[in-house]
Amino acid sequence: MAESEKTARRSVDPLTLWVLVTVLFLGVLILIPGVLAPHDPYSLEVSNRFAPPSGEHLFGTDQTGRDIFSRVIHGAKYSIGSALLIVGSASVIGTIYGALAAWYGGLADRLLVRVVDVFLAFPYLIFAMAVAASLGRGLNSTLVALVLLWWPSYARMVRGQVKSILNEYHVMAAQTLGAKKSQILRWHVIPHTYNQLLVRFTLDIGNALVALTGLSFLGLGAQPPTPEWGRLVAQSKQFVLNAWWYAVFPGVVIFVVVLNFVLLGDALRKRSTS
Amino acid sequence: MTQLLLETDAVSKTFGSGKNAVHAVREVSLSLAQGEVLGLVGESGSGKSTVANLLLGIETPDSGSISVEGRPVGNWLKEEPRVYREVIQAVFQYPIAALDSRKRVGWLIEEPLVVHGRGTKKQRVARVKDLMSAVQLDEELLDRFPYELSGGQAQRVNIARALALEPKILICDEPVSALDVSVQAQILNLLLELQTSHQMSMIFISHSLAVVRHLSNRIAVMYAGTIVEGGPGRDLVDSPSHPYTELLVQAAASSSSNREGLVSTISPEGLPRSGCRFVPRCPLATEVCSNGEPELVMNSQSRSIRCWHLDTT
Numbered sequence: 370m371a372e373s374e375k376t377a378r379r380s381v382d383p384l385t386l387w388v389l390v391t392v393l394f395l396g397v398l399i400l401i402p403g404v405l406a407p408h409d410p411y412s413l414e415v416s417n418r419f420a421p422p423s424g425e426h427l428f429g430t431d432q433t434g435r436d437i438f439s440r441v442i443h444g445a446k447y448s449i450g451s452a453l454l455i456v457g458s459a460s461v462i463g464t465i466y467g468a469l470a471a472w473y474g475g476l477a478d479r480l481l482v483r484v485v486d487v488f489l490a491f492p493y494l495i496f497a498m499a500v501a502a503s504l505g506r507g508l509n510s511t512l513v514a515l516v517l518l519w520w521p522s523y524a525r526m527v528r529g530q531v532k533s534i535l536n537e538y539h540v541m542a543a544q545t546l547g548a549k550k551s552q553i554l555r556w557h558v559i560p561h562t563y564n565q566l567l568v569r570f571t572l573d574i575g576n577a578l579v580a581l582t583g584l585s586f587l588g589l590g591a592q593p594p595t596p597e598w599g600r601l602v603a604q605s606k607q608f609v610l611n612a613w614w615y616a617v618f619p620g621v622v623i624f625v626v627v628l629n630f631v632l633l634g635d636a637l638r639k640r641s642t643s
Numbered sequence: 644m645t646q647l648l649l650e651t652d653a654v655s656k657t658f659g660s661g662k663n664a665v666h667a668v669r670e671v672s673l674s675l676a677q678g679e680v681l682g683l684v685g686e687s688g689s690g691k692s693t694v695a696n697l698l699l700g701i702e703t704p705d706s707g708s709i710s711v712e713g714r715p716v717g718n719w720l721k722e723e724p725r726v727y728r729e730v731i732q733a734v735f736q737y738p739i740a741a742l743d744s745r746k747r748v749g750w751l752i753e754e755p756l757v758v759h760g761r762g763t764k765k766q767r768v769a770r771v772k773d774l775m776s777a778v779q780l781d782e783e784l785l786d787r788f789p790y791e792l793s794g795g796q797a798q799r800v801n802i803a804r805a806l807a808l809e810p811k812i813l814i815c816d817e818p819v820s821a822l823d824v825s826v827q828a829q830i831l832n833l834l835l836e837l838q839t840s841h842q843m844s845m846i847f848i849s850h851s852l853a854v855v856r857h858l859s860n861r862i863a864v865m866y867a868g869t870i871v872e873g874g875p876g877r878d879l880v881d882s883p884s885h886p887y888t889e890l891l892v893q894a895a896a897s898s899s900s901n902r903e904g905l906v907s908t909i910s911p912e913g914l915p916r917s918g919c920r921f922v923p924r925c926p927l928a929t930e931v932c933s934n935g936e937p938e939l940v941m942n943s944q945s946r947s948i949r950c951w952h953l954d955t956t
Binding site (some may be wrong): 546557 | 725740
């Protein structure tokens with residue numbers, strides 16, 4: 370028993386490795402894209418427009434001769450960075466909101482839950498369009514719209530969890546010791562929501578990426594010349610017949626990244642429930 | 644006359660209402676003197692854990708009063724809830740579930756000290772080690788998580804947590820019933836040792852008369868929310884007066900194989916709504932028993948009994 374435990378600890382857990390590789394790779398993409406990108410994503414080279422994929426230009430070039438590979442790499446900052454920002458803010462706001470609702474209970478809880486229901490009732494596209502229209506086009510207003518749409522689902526999830534954790538035996542034991550409400554919440558309740566939160570967070574990075582690139586594709590998100598991925602695909606659509614690489618490579622990258630997060634989230638869920 | 648540390652006067656608690664009302668505790672009066680161990684026995688559903696929760700302020704009584712050190716508990720909890728926690732502490736039934744699974748042993752034992760702002764970090768760490776040796780826990784376990792402990796070890800952690808605040812009263816709610824038989828005696832002896840060395844008063848709740856007898860100066864027997872018999876520990880076990888106590892004594896003496904027939908779980912639906920609640924299982928039951936509930940009467944040997952057949956038994 371003790372022997373197998375030790376060997377398990379020594380060998381690297383594949384799931385941990387997966388998370389590490391993902392974080393490391395995205396960290397480089399977002400923080401220091403220049404290391405990976407062979408070209409300046411904004412420099413024009415009109416003479417070399419619509420160059421097909423080659424050793425020099427892995428993903429080919431676009432209508433103004435910019436290197437699509439470099440643009441995709443630099444675009445990660447906008448696409449994945451924004452997705453992280455959306456899900457990050459939404460989970461923090463949602464956790465605090467949901468925990469407070471569950472903690473206070475009674476009328477306050479019912480009021481807070483109603484507010485969540487109202488937000489959840491909006492179709493996200495229409496809501497995002499409305500916000501974008503009122504705040505003006507651009508990545509920032511789309512971010513605001515998506516955070517506004519996203520936090521209620523976290524609030525609802527965390528509220529349910531906190532409600533059930535509050536009934537657990539160890540919480541009663543802590544109350545008997547004389548722990549304050551705030552201490553119980555911080556020490557004995559919130560940490561128990563982390564597992565599910567992490568699963569949801571991971572799955573949602575993929576979902577937020579899809580939502581964000583979708584809105585960008587419709588022209589609501591990032592504006593040119595930002596190499597945001599949804600934007601890249603949107604621009605490529607006029608040239609799809611004579612430059613297939615322009616649409617395909619950014620599209621495939623979005624697909625792979627989203628799939629990675631969904632699969633990772635699923636694996637984390639299996640781990641946390643087993 | 645020793646000083647009374649804790650006193651309850653006709654405390655009642657009902658859960659639910661109307662047809663579904665469960666009278667968990669009905670007019671229970673108890674007292675606990677300085678340095679005394681009071682045993683509270685009864686089968687599951689008899690309301691003994693509710694009594695513990697009432698004393699700990701986890702539940703509030705519907706009627707009756709509880710006072711600790713002469714001060715009503717409601718008043719304590721309202722004005723100085725944290726001081727009350729320093730006076731009365733508890734050890735619960737499920738040792739591992741009572742510990743936060745995400746915290747380490749060292750953290751858990753330090754928690755009461757942090758909560759009550761005792762000492763500096765350095766002093767607390769030293770105190771945690773003292774407490775661990777007081778409950779005979781190896782210091783190696785400091786960095787373990789609760790699920791890495793055995794039931795006995797986890798219960799020692801719980802005892803150390805309760806002890807950290809040096810309470811005057813320790814409530815033990817079935818502290819050994821979830822443990823292996825071989826570990827039960829160790830934990831019981833530890834509790835008794837600590838009770839003596841710290842001069843604590845203790846309320847020891849258990850379904851097993853054998854366990855309670857081992858520890859208690861006085862014993863109160865509960866059935867269906869009321870106390871049916873109370874008296875000096877050894878005496879009560881050696882010569883039970885109430886038919887229910889007798890049943891418990893028999894159950895403790897007989898082998899575990901036929902124990903189930905004797906002691907069952909009380910289901911609220913199966914209880915009489917009036918008269919003596921024990922009638923359906925009582926060998927002495929007569930018509931008078933169903934007509935009204937008997938009072939708790941004190942006899943000459945400082946024994947109190949709730950039975951119509953007091954004279955014949």
